[in-house]
Amino acid sequence: MPDRKMEDNIAQFCGVTGASVKEAKKYLEKYKRVDIAVDAYYGDPSAIASATPQRTPAAPAASTSKLNALFDKYKDPDGTEITVDGTIALCADLGVEPEDVVLLAVAYELKSPRVGEWGRTGWVEGWKALGCDSLPAMKTTLGRLRTKLGQDADYFHKVYTRTFDFAKSEGQRSIGIDTATAFWSLLLPHAMTGGALTRIPPGDDNNAMQVDAPPFGQEQVQWWFEFLAEKGGKGVSKDTWNMFYDFIRSIDARFETYDMEAAWPSTIDDFVEYARERVKAS
Template sequence: MSSLTAAQRNAVNQFIAATGATSRSAATFLRTNAWNVERAVDDYYDSGTVAPPKKESKALVEIFEKYKDPEEPSTIGIDGTINYIQDLGVALEDPVVLALAYKLEAPTMGQFTKQQFIKGWQSMNADTIPKMKKAVESLSADLANDPAFFKEVYKYTFAFVRPQGQRVLPLDTAVEYWKLLLEDKFPNQEFFGKWIAFVTEEHKKAVPKDTWNMLLDFVVNVLGSEDGLDTYDAEGAWPSIFDEFVAYLRR
């Protein structure tokens, strides 16, 4: 698995969670099906190769029980999450916390469900705190070095931090997480500072999902390109906020 990209490893983990197959079988069926998880799972069952499902790890259940919410025993709540993240030796404001939430399919901030917690850690072959610490180190490296994995985590963050019942992200929340995730993705501090000044002083609107998702593409493919703003196509499929920002930069 070490030669696979983060996106491919994620596909392997999804396949294993769905079928209980070995990682080798998962990789074989996924390669045959161009890394499409749904097609690969169908192919696996059609082939007659059926592996017994993984048993729930007793060690992981015990770890979950240590941190679970006493009033909602099927979840780890905010207090348990804080204690758990600290026991992993990770600062709460470290971006790897978002990567971990993504891997464990956390539904919202400060919450892990028992089923996804156990399934996620089983897929990463970690059933002790020391093993989990090593897995978190690997996630941190993937976040820094694998653009595809970073993009998955970045896109996941929108729904993860969005207030329940809302379709958009409050601007102050978006700015907070852009500073956490995207500041060092901009080609320089000046561009990042101008983006923050633009959205807070001129645009002043909550952030919809398409703006959130496409900002990363804008930073990488426009600002980070050799020709910079000259590559920006105002007739392209960019949300209007990017037209406004480019005009703002060109003043």
């Protein structure tokens, strides 16, 4: 990596993490990309504990004119919004795939109305709130948002809830099973791996067997997908989408802690019966 490029990456890494130049260089030499290096740093408790907070001058406010110019660069020439073609070009310039989970966090921050679309007001106000008015700054922020989405339970819940409205077609009250599965496939593994989606400790009324039961994991997520493909009907309602988040956090991998008398959507009730049969079979 050229020295100038390394200096720029070190500056970005230090700006996001507050780490020393020495630490930044160590992680960048190992992981090459800033976003991956930042993720690795935040996943290393010893690195964070040993980091010395650094005083940095307040960054200047993001420029509205620069953000408008960037919006115009990607905007549909015949419309008022950035649409799919512009989003693909933006992703290429930011160095991310259009299917990257971090874009769901960006969609939340910028109040994106629909998949692959961005309005000018949300674009300007969202990036200004994030302190970005250039592609390099946006690249750095994507690394921070990716880490936050994976590790911060409250933030993940906000993005998760917003994703349903973002994913559904205008005028529709549900989203197709294939669409729901695609978004769950992005969100759930990221949060399970990072720790943002962890099981709530059982209450005092649970027995020891339930307390010791392993948590709902990615194998059970796959069962959910297979259940929906076989018996899920026409689509996923907002109630099912939102309650599935609570379900994951409260259930165990053997489905022993599930309360059939609780106010779960019928789709989840049916899935538990399906899953318990699979547990018995295995």
